[in-house]
Amino acid sequence: MKRLCLVLIIAFLAGTLFASGPQDVSKQEITLTMGVFGDLESAYTAVKDSDGFKQKFPKLTLQFQSSDFGGHHDRLVTQIAAGVGANDVEALEIGYIARFVREGGFTNLSADLFKGKQVGKDLVKFGMSNATTTDGKLVALPVDIAPAVFFYRKSVSDDLGVELTGIASWDEYIEKGKQLTIDKDGDGVIDQYALTNPNDVSMIPLNGGKGGWFQNNEPLEPAKRFKGVLELCKKIREAGIDANFPGWSGEWINSFKEGIVVTMFSGAWLGGHFKNWMCPDLAGDWRVDYCPGKVFASYGGSYIGIPEQTSAEKKPMAWEVTKYLCTNPDAQLITFKTTDAFPALVTVFDDPIMSEPVEYYGGQKVRLIFQDIGKNIPVQNVSEYDAIAVDIFNNAIKAVVDDGVPVDEAYKTAKTEIKNQM
Amino acid sequence: MRLNRQKIAPYVFISPFFIVFAAFMVFPLGFSIFLSFHKWSGMGGIKTAQFAGLQHFSFLLFKDVYFWKTIGITIWLLIFGSFTQHLFAIPLAIVLNSKLIRGRDIFRTAYFLPVITSAVSVAIIFQNVFNMKYGLLNYITGIFGVAPVDWINWSWSIPIAIAIVINWRWIGWNTLIYLAGLQAIPNELYESADIDGASLITKHVNITIPMLLPIIFFAVTMSIIGGMQIFDEPFVLTQGYLWMGGANNAGFTAAFYILWSLQRAGKYGRGSAIAWLLFLLVLIMTFINRAITNYYKGDNRGIKRVTAKKDKAIDIGPQMNLH
Incomplete structure (x- = not known):
């Protein structure tokens, strides 16, 4: 009887131990x-x-x-x-x-x-x-x-009569950007811009720059895709719709709060920054839409x-x-x-x-847009050289936008430099 | 036993220095030499390093698109960012050393303040100064009808902007070094020059500068070492690794390239090889600096020649041995 009891106790303890094994880890004091x-x-x-x-x-x-x-x-x-x-x-x-x-x-x-x-x-x-x-x-x-989305200020869109939903192409965005870029107080100086900087747009057509930099080990291919981005940045600067504020600089951050910049392309997370600390006072005024041409991208x-x-x-x-x-x-x-x-x-x-409607976005059901984009973000191959490619391509954008280097030349230089560093 | 303790004790007392020196100087130096002959991405442990022989050095010297470019940018900044400091620092030190100036301590503190301010704070302040639309610099140049310049974005203006910041930051440091040097010059020399009727300029050219030569050598050497390693200012002013020094890599210095190779490209071997090539370059420059300084101070040759040419009335005598 004693032996039976002992066996049963051991069996019970062992059973308890095995049954609770995986849970024990999370209950540890650590x-x-x-x-x-x-x-x-x-x-x-x-x-x-x-x-x-x-x-x-x-x-x-x-x-x-x-x-x-x-x-x-x-x-x-x-x-x-x-x-x-x-x-x-x-x-x-x-x-x-x-x-x-x-x-x-x-x-x-x-x-x-x-x-x-x-x-x-x-x-x-x-x-x-x-x-x-x-x-x-x-x-x-x-x-x-x-999910990469387009943020815009509803009040500005309404005041200027510029429709900012359903923008079909980047050219259309640039045209609308020209209408948003204005001298509000008539002192001869532009004080409202459509965008912070062309660089803030550059990665949207490239799936946020997360992968896709190489095709068969050849950098920046297909060429049309990357040259297209350089062209886009050049067009934005030439259209004069960007404030030329470097990303995450003090003026870049303040530009949203102070209404100097009224649209932006970024990941959905930027809305969290807007809401929590960058411009909580603009609650109810920001809206979200798809990026031009309903591009599905990760940012x-x-x-x-x-x-x-x-x-x-x-x-x-x-x-x-x-x-x-x-x-x-x-x-x-x-x-x-x-x-x-x-x-x-x-x-x-x-x-x-x-x-659910989101209060910060004036009750707009923005999460449905996030969700739709999230479901459709393409899979792109990442490579160990991605960081090199990103930096060198960014430098090429600088050359085109700030130094006026022709797109073909900047593209060729960037490609050579990436290959050189691989 | 006591004897042994007595023998060991001194070594125990000096051991902290040697331990620290070995851990933070000898080991990193040895490790970086090791890495410069290996390929290593920094991940997966040092066991993944592969021997590469002289590959990194030959690549950097003969094939790399960035190495010579970054060296060129660094030397440009060394000349216009670091050497120019001395052109301002020596006259400033002379003025501060003058008994005619009141509140010298306040000025000394003021000149030294930029040195103890963090590079990041300095760069952020200067980002505003250099701002194309609202910056102070464009406001001032605008008064004279000069068109606004995008100082930290255009490739021709980026090095100038960086050089301005470096000068602003380090002139005070050199001024204090020269000030210390000036205070060691015997006053009798100036008194005898006064008796001989030498002008202020003559006194400084023929007494101050020659007597300061060892200090100038020291300060210029420090500038070479610091200037060839310049990183903070270009890194922050041109927005970090992401833009690689701005348009046309205008602010991409050699030290910036080292850090970029390690942090972004994951090429620890190549980064270490750049560091050692940079070290060799600094060594060569320091030797040249020493040769030039020795030429001017050797056997009072420089002093006598300058004296003979400019003001024969001053006989500085045998006490002017600068060795």
Whole structure:
């Protein structure tokens, strides 16, 4: 009898242990650090403070190390190279994913321990594809995507009688931009522009610059696509519709608040910046539409990965947190509501929240536009040389726009320089 | 046992220096030499580095489209951003050293302030100064009828804008160095020159400058080292890595290229090779600087010649040994 009891107790304990095995990880008392950039900290803090997260991770202490976009990625690249110092979990922007895919530095999430591909089956296809190496390793999970949209000020559009919805082409946008660019106070100086800078448009026709820079290892091909962008930037500058404010400079940021610039092309996330700190006073006036010609493009997007250097003891919890942020519908929607970082989880695309009117956009159902674009963002191949191609092509845009270099010449120079650096 | 402790103790006391020196100087230097002969992307651990021999050096010297371009930009900035500082700093130091100036400490502090201001803050302020539409500089030049210039976007004006910032930032530093040098010049020399009726200009040309030669050598050497590594100002003024120094890479200096190679291109080997080539260039320039300085100060040759040419009345005598 005693022996039977003992066997039953052991069997019960073992059963309990196995049954609760996977849950135990999330119930552990542990401290994790997470590196984030931009406004991701506010989004993930909101997730961390949610009941669902607290219930799932009752004893977890999650500390954020937040910095600006450039600072975060410079730090991350340096710490991955050094092999020490990175946080247990790291967010990274889509533009950096190719480098880690090619060169390593992040834990393979498709390994049996994580089964990342299975876990990420409902995440956007292009996001998963971009984070997977040629031999099938998954280096990170997409956490948000950025449908590229057109922002405009409704009051300005109404006052000037310029219809800004359904713009069919970039030429049409430039023509309308000319009507928006005016001298409001009649002092002979233009004080309202359509756009901040041609560079802010340049990546829209290139799917946000996220992949697609090489065709059969040949940079900037097909040529028509890239020359077209150089031509577009040139036309915008020649039309005089841009204020020539460098991206994210003080004047660039203030230009929206002060009404100096009245339209903008960017990812949906820019609306979060508008709403939260750049121009909260303009609530109700901004509107959103598709980019000219109803282009479907991505303009940013983030991933979450676990550096290889994260200790084995912390990796299971790091994975649980990564999984939660990327694949939990509540976490995805909280992130979206907080910062307008559009979910990477396809199953929430049809959530009722998507068809709700958004107060900041004057009650417009902007999320339906985000959702439509999100569903149609094309998959484009990323390469380890993408960052080189982006920088050199940007430099070519500078040459065309600021120095008046002919498009063909700038294109040829950029192509030569990219090849030289490969 | 005590004897051993006594033997060991000094080494224990000086060991912190050697540990720090080894960790932060010897190791990085050795590692960068190692990297300059290898291909390494910075990811996946050092085990992924592949031996590349002299490939990086031959590529940079003979094939690279950027290396010589960035060296040219750096040298241009060295001449017009760094060397020009001395043309302002020496007269400024002389003025500040004059007993006729009141509130010298205030001026010294004021001139030194830009040095202790962070490069990023300086660059942000100057972005506004150089703004094409609302900038102070275009406002001033506009008074004289000059058309507005897009200082930090046009390729011809980017180096000028950077040079202005570098000058503004570092003139105060050099002024203080020269001021220290001036205070070491014996006053008797000036008194004897006064007795001989030398003019102010003559005194400075024939006494101050020759006596300052070792200081000038030091300050110019520091300028060469700092100027060849210039990064902060062009990086911030031209909006970071993304534009690679602006139109036609006008602000893409050698140090900028090193950092871009590491951070954006993921080419640690190439970046290290650029750093070592830059080091060699700085070394050559420093030797040239020393040769020029030695030529002028050697055996009082320079002083005697200048004295003989310009003001025969001054006999500075044997005490003017500058070695």
